């Protein structure tokens with residue numbers, strides 16, 4: 001079949017190479033459904049398809065690619081109109097890091113033709129880091145040097161390159177890029193980067209990625225509309241850089257998105273990570289990695305069937321792959337397990353993201369946008385725990401231990417109450433607690449609370465307050481190793497864990513088992529922690545002799 005195509009052919013946009021003579025080069029060894037029936041292209045053979053009167057699109061569909069006629073796409077768009085939004089698909093920065101990745105994500109969305117998805121996107125690649133670094137440089141560099149800030153240049157280059165490669169109009173983002181430069185100049189004039197300005201600055205990443213992606217979807221024939229989260233009713237506390245979503249969000253977001261959907265049937269493409277402060281009306285952010293929380297909050301607001309969180313790993317893994325490359329995917333988790341895992345430091349999920357999913361009972365599926373065939377991790381309310389033993393091992397480093405011993409002026413009851421009232425007054429949350437009759441040990445994560453420059457000053461302040469009622473010892477550079485598992489088997493798990501630590505010559509400095517019954521935490525010195533995680537992983541997941549039935553590869 002030697003066939004040429006008409007203008008408007010979408011193969012190029014869908015990621016397939018188009019040569020200068022107007023034919024397309026399709027990947028081989030795949031099945032293609034065409035007007036001429038089913039065609040399998042064997043290796044090294046090219047298929048040229050005649051599209052004299054029609055516009056076509058190529059979709060990847062569960063492993064096989066399909067040529068779909070324009071009429072079929074229109075029929076699917078029409079079908080969508082009669083149905084409600086069904087799932088949410090959130091793509092993180094690594095999934096939308098380049099134009100090529102955006103094309104692949106669009107294909108991935110097309111590979112779910114029966115769904116009516118809401119899309120949530122993070123900023124492209126490392127854009128958020130670069131925005132914040134540019135802001136920090138602007139404080140001291142002088143207004144006229146702002147245009148030359150490396151990070152600003154790299155953000156502009158990436159976004160312009162992306163729109164050009166996707167074949168969409170630069171105008172989609174040019175206004176935002178100008179505003180960004182103006183904002184950095186404003187920071188340079190003021191010589192100050194407040195938390196409020198930092199959030200506004202960070203918001204440019206998500207605003208640009210969603211505008212580009214929505215425009216691209218429209219270009220390839222999928223009706224889509226970009227939304228800024230702060231305009232559709234994601235209302236938060238005014239705690240800039242780490243805001244919490246307020247309950248009013250759920251009804252407001254549902255009203256806006258559902259009304260628009262029923263009128264226009266455009267797929268919503270929403271900025272992750274961002275909100276609007278309740279009192280200030282200013283842009284807020286939900287803490288680093290906050291797009292996961294945006295995803296579950298919108299999922300809850302709309303009562304969707306499933307929330308998919310697409311990452312660059314095959315789901316939630318048995319430990320951080322950067323610490324131990326033998327980490328393997330965990331197929332099933334409960335909301336409780338996932339929440340503990342996220343709270344105790346697994347970077348893969350935002351610590352608060354499981355809240356809205358748990359409250360609404362909507363399953364969360366963590367998938368790999370680089371390997372969509374991998375099953376990923378399914379997080380649900382309940383799961384079969386009969387074979388559950390250890391699920392994953394999480395490391396949180398650079399934490400501080402406080403040992404607080406009562407000066408006996410207070411009884412134990414009054415002592416604990418007084419200690420916690422001091423933390424409440426200072427707005428500090430505690431991770432692990434272990435107590436005896438007259439003493440209490442607890443861990444704090446200072447990096448979560450204060451900027452690096454303030455940590456020492458603030459810790460001194462905490463100690464000063466506590467010393468009014470107790471003798472206080474402070475130990476820094478400690479790590480919490482959290483073993484997420486079935487606490488019904490806690491003796492067996494701890495026996496094995498302590499055996500491993502003993503073999504490594506490590507003494508545990510604190511032990512804590514939360515009331516959640518899924519987490520056993522051991523505190524060790526930072527310098528020993530990574531080796532301990534690797535050894536524990538080997539013992540629980542690699543050399544198990546059938547011990548850990550559940551998570552074998």
Ligand SMILES: Nc1ncnc2c1ncn2[C@@H]1O[C@H](COP(=O)(O)OP(=O)(O)O)[C@@H](O)[C@H]1O
Nearest residue numbers: 092093094311312313316317319320346347348
């Ligand atoms: N237990 C874990 N399971 C999976 N990934 C983990 C885990 N701990 C740390 N990670 C890291 O988290 C990364 C994915 O999270 P993140 O970068 O926030 O994704 P995204 O930006 O795509 O939302 C992985 O690339 C991996 O390096």
Ligand SMILES: N[C@@H](CC(=O)OP(=O)(O)O)C(=O)O
Nearest residue numbers: 092093122128288289290291
């Ligand atoms: N872009 C924000 C929010 C976010 O969720 O990003 P990611 O999904 O890439 O972790 C950040 O970097 O923190």
